[in-house]
Amino acid sequence: MYRDRIQLKSLWGKVVGAEEAAMHIQDGMTVGMSGFTRSGDAKVVPMALAERATEQPLKISLMTGASLGSDIDKTLAEARVLSRRLPFQADPVLRKAINAGEVMFVDQHLSETVEMLRSRQLPKIDVAVIEAVAITEDGGIIPTSSIGNSATFAILAEKIIVEINIHQSMDLVGLHDVYIPTRRPHREPIPLMTPSDRIGLPYIPVDPSRIAAIVITEKMDSFATITPPDEETNAIAGHLVEFFRNEVRKGRLSTSLQPLQAGIGSIANAVLHGFIDSPFHDLTMYSEVLQDSTFELLDAGKMTFASGSALSLSGDCARKFFGDVKRYKDRLVLRPQEVSNHPEVIRRLGLIGINTALEADIYGNVNSTHVNGTHMMNGIGGSGDFARNCYLSVFVTKSVAKGGKLSSIVPMVTHVDHCEHDVDLIVTEQGLADLRGLAPRERASLIIENCMHPTYRDLARDYYKRAVGRGGHTPHLIEEAFSWHLNAQRTGSMLVTPPKAAAAE
Amino acid sequence: MYRDRIQLKSLWGKVVGAEEAAMHIQDGMTVGMSGFTRSGDAKVVPMALAERATEQPLKISLMTGASLGSDIDKTLAEARVLSRRLPFQADPVLRKAINAGEVMFVDQHLSETVEMLRSRQLPKIDVAVIEAVAITEDGGIIPTSSIGNSATFAILAEKIIVEINIHQSMDLVGLHDVYIPTRRPHREPIPLMTPSDRIGLPYIPVDPSRIAAIVITEKMDSFATITPPDEETNAIAGHLVEFFRNEVRKGRLSTSLQPLQAGIGSIANAVLHGFIDSPFHDLTMYSEVLQDSTFELLDAGKMTFASGSALSLSGDCARKFFGDVKRYKDRLVLRPQEVSNHPEVIRRLGLIGINTALEADIYGNVNSTHVNGTHMMNGIGGSGDFARNCYLSVFVTKSVAKGGKLSSIVPMVTHVDHCEHDVDLIVTEQGLADLRGLAPRERASLIIENCMHPTYRDLARDYYKRAVGRGGHTPHLIEEAFSWHLNAQRTGSMLVTPPKAAAAE
Structure with a gap:
């Protein structure tokens, strides 16, 4: 049944159960697993590890491409298997353990993890666990629905465990393009x-002698949960499309724009979806994650080609794609994330990068990761690779959250992931601020008036006016800079100042 | 006398006085001038502009490579000629005007300005003013002691004014390597x-028909004022040399390390100077500025080659170099700053980047620009180009300033130029924190115990301990995060808390 998936016959004898394969992973080891945004993750070996950890002490340092699906991070966190985790995650249980200081989470630019591994600036990979469609005659590993960091993990690891997933279609063969930059200097x-x-x-x-075990699975990838576009995300898309129309009119962009990158998540997905009704055509994508909107644009004839490191699809879109892979295959490629996110390529192609802000401040600094400056949400992901090096760096967010109790535009962000130098446009449903070539004082007025929700504008204008009274290139009242966040912590709303006594507590 | 410097004879008729040449620059124009860290700046045309501004309204938007010498920024700021200035400056008078909101300063990564100009994301250059050693038979402009952004300014400008500086040695011919990346896509x-x-x-x-005027000057470059190494900078250099010895021992680096980049200024210069007595050899440099230390390393036989965009030398070193250019010429090259600072090249070569922090926080975020989060010092310069993309990103600073009244390591920086993701090592005279692969909580202990001045450690430990009590991936007390800065604003020292009544003012 599975033997046609292992074309190098000498490896047939390596097929074992997940539990036995997992025995290659011992307490204290560093493990690199496939998986990028719920796609192509190793699924059964990590579950066997979690199971074993109920009986014996077992702590590992785990690296992946990005977040995992199939409750793997959840299960490993619950089983307390993770001592260290990098470079990204998006699981609520693991997040809780990270914020409690139980798991040391190293939040990294997604292009950098394997660069650091290759130059031995991170501990070496003891075992790589890679999901595969098949193994070639030479022992080459054909990945499934993502590449992520799998290639370099496998190349550098002492031992490799392959999870052959017979549920993943053989039609994926040929979709991947594995290029690994050589070692410096x-x-x-x-x-x-x-x-x-x-x-x-x-x-x-890979050298097939390092393939220590092969496990056969049929567990499907998790589907992405994509919130459908709503009035606000449609408005954000509308502002951006209008902006690009103007750029085309001014002769700065052609009607195929520049290759697009869009971050993971519902807002960025909805924004791309909004390009379907735009006048642009022959679009291309050079991104880390390809979501439903990519396939909608391909189907609508708006996009000619999409390059990514992973597919992250809803159930409907996954059924459409996997039901007819051949229809898309010549318009898609999956690459290692160090290539999809490589500064060299991002700068050369001149990408338009669209990423989501958790909050932005009136001067254009962006927080992508930390609630109230302290609690990790998911991680910076690839947004820094793209924002620093692309042609145009766009950050999108709804102007308010929690029914208006939190403003996504604040006087000063409590954590900076993208500094003012890396943010060209901020777009909310309220409007768009084009910050290119502007000084901080100019940016402030534009962001407050164009992007902020009207209920917060007077508060922001008052803050800004009093700050300007004190002078400075970037006027701030540093004793008040986080007062909105403190209000929210104490009263539940950024708009409500607690009584003095309470504030003094 | 000067005619041998203008090899295209048809341009001889373009030679005019500075005042007449400056008439090509009119109110409201965007002007691109040569000049990078006091080297190769256009000198007489800007002074003629300042003179004219005393008689008639004259405001321009001025772009350069980086900071200027010869009091040009000072004189232009005093004459109120500057409405907008980018991408860097380092003049106290201009700084004051920027912080007063009189000049709109756009602080940019140094690799990005001409990239944005070329893609017309910044207003077009009306006039470029470029200092040159000579003009070739084809009208090519040979720069002097810096290239900076001169090449792209000249290529894109409507009109070009050339300042032929007959004081600049003809021996510089052949030192430059002008490569301009092509337009995207x-x-x-x-x-x-x-x-x-x-x-x-x-x-x-350039097309010589765009050379509108040529001015002959003999004004010398300003010399750099370099503070000599002191006990603290020697200690910083010592910690770094020890670190690199260990990296070599562990097999991560060879004894020629990786190509070095060092930021402008006395501390980075002193750190490089410290490599003279190190066991490393065959060093190379790929940096934006070449300072005295580069020549000391070349003279000592420690360094084989140095690539930069500008020379920034003390009087002594300048006399040594310009007195015997040929001795160094085959070991030096000057490039456009978009090449010296290009993400593609920085990542490919795998640079070791050494830059100076104004302050760093206990989690590894770095402020390079803003005093108290509000007042601009100089600008981010190229540090972001290097820190994001290099092999190893080092930030150096003395642990305290103002006789111990200010700590350079604080609970939270008041402005972030380099986020935690971009900082691998922090080094003060106290010691070194190797942050690679560590989570924020691990970094905090290391930075407090290794880098912070002992007089501040108890305060920091107390802050950190109480913050950890509240939880979070990056524990902070956001209502207290800037309390050290507020203390200093109110009492002159971060160590002294003002009486409650004063604090409430």
Whole structure:
């Protein structure tokens, strides 16, 4: 049944159960697993690890591409298997353990993890666990619905465990393009000039003698939960489309714009969805994650090609794609995340990067990760790779959260992931602030008047006016800079100042 | 006398006085001038502009490579000629005007200004004013002691004014390597694989019909004022050398390390100086500014090659270099700052970037620009280009300032230029914190115990302990996060809390 998936016959004898395979992973080891935003994650070996941890002490340092699906991070966190986790996660249970200081979470730019591994600036990978469609005659590993960091994990690991997922379609073979930058200091340019260029191999090349075990699974990827576009996300998309129309009119962009990148999540997905009714055509994508909106744009004939590191699809979209992979295959490619997110390629192609802000401040600094400056949500992901190096860095957010009790635009963000130098546009449903070439004082007026929800504008104008009275390139009242957040902590709303006695507590 | 410097004879008729040349610059224009850290700046045309502004309204938007010498920024600021200034400055008078909101200062990553100009995301350059050693037979402009943004300014400007500086040595001819990345979306890889590669032309290619005026000058570059190494900077250098010895021992680096970048200023210069007595050899440099220490390392036989965008030398070092250019010329190259600071090249070469922090916080965020989060010092310069994309990002600072009244390590920086994701090492005279692969809680202990001045450690430990009590991935007490800065504003010292009544004012 599965043997046609292992074309190197000498490996047939390596097929074992998940529990036995997991025995290669011992307490204290560093493990690199496949998986990027719920796609292509190793599924049964981590579950066997969690099971074993109920009986014996077992702590590992776990690296992946990005977040995992199938409740893997949840299960591992509950079983207390994780001592260290990098470079990204998005699981509520793991998040709680991270914020309690039980798991050391290292939040990294997604292009950097394997760069640091290769130069031995992170501990070496003891075991890599990689989900695969098949193994080639030479022992090459063909990934499934994501590549993420799998290639370099497998290349560097002492031992490799392959999870052959017979539920993943053989039609995926040929979708991948595995190119690994050489070790420095003798590195060649990455020979990628357009999103559709193929520069590598359709599989991960490894020495098959390091494949220590093969496990056969049929567990499906988790589906992405995508909130459908709503009035606000439609408005955000509308502002952006209008902005791009103007850029085309001014001759700065062609009607195919520049290759698009969009961050994970409902807002960025909805914004891309909004391009369906735009006048732009022959769009391309060079992104880390391809979501439903990519397929909608391909179906609508608006987009000609999409390059990513992972697919992250809803149930409906997954059924559409996997039911007819061949229909899309010549318009798609999956790459290692160090290539999808590589500064060299991002700058060369001149991407338009669209990422989601948790909050932004009146000067254009963006917080993508920390609630109230302290509690981790998910992580910075690839947003820093793109925002720093792209042609145009766009951050989108709804102007308020929690029914208006929290403003997403604040006097000063409580944590900075993207500094003022890296933010070109801020867009909310209220409007758009084009910050290119502006000084902080100019940005402040624009962000307050164009992007902030009307109920917060007077408060912000008052803050800004009093701050300007004190002078400075970036006027602030540093004793009040976080007063909105403190209000919210104490009263539940940024708009409500607690009585003095309570505030003094 | 000067005619041998203008090899295209048809341009001889363009030679005029500075005042007449400056008439090409009119109120409201955008002007791009040569100049990078006191080197190769246009000198007489800006002074003529300042003079004219005493008689008639004259406001311009001024772009340069980086900071200027010869009191140009000072004189232009005093004459109120500057409405907008980018991407960097370091003049006390201009700084005051910026902080008063009189000049709109746009603080940018130094690699990005001309990238934005080329894609017309900034207003077009009306006039470029470029200091040159000579003009070639084809009208090519040979820059002097810096390239900075001069090449792209000249290529994009409507009109070009050339300041031929006959005091600048003709021996500089051949020192420059002008490579300009092509326009996106059809850009080729930058074919630079080692710091010594020459990939462009030794002059700036322009259509000579756009050279509107030529002015002859003999004003010398300003000298850099370099504070000599002291006990603290020697200690910082010592910690870093020890760190690199360990990296070599562990096999992570060879004894030639990786190409070095060092930010402008006395501390970074002193740190590089400290490499003279190190066991490393065959060092190379790929930096934006080459300071005295570069020449000391070349003289000591420790360094084989240095690539930069500008020379910024003390009087002694300048006399040494300009007195015998030929001795150094085959070991030096000057490039456009978009090449010296290009993310693609920085990542490919795997630089070790050493930059100076104004302050750093216990979690590894760095403020390079804003005093108390509000008042601009100089600007971010190229530090962000390097810190984000290099192999190892080092930030150095003395642990205290103002005789111990200010700590350079604080609970939370008041402005973030380099986020936690971009900072690998923090080094003070107290010691070194290696933050690679660590979570925020681990970083905090290391930074407090290794880098902070002992007089502040108890205060910091107390803050951190109480913050951890509240939980979070990055524990903070946001109502107290800036209390050290507020203390200093109110009492002159971060160590002294004002009486309650005063604090409530």
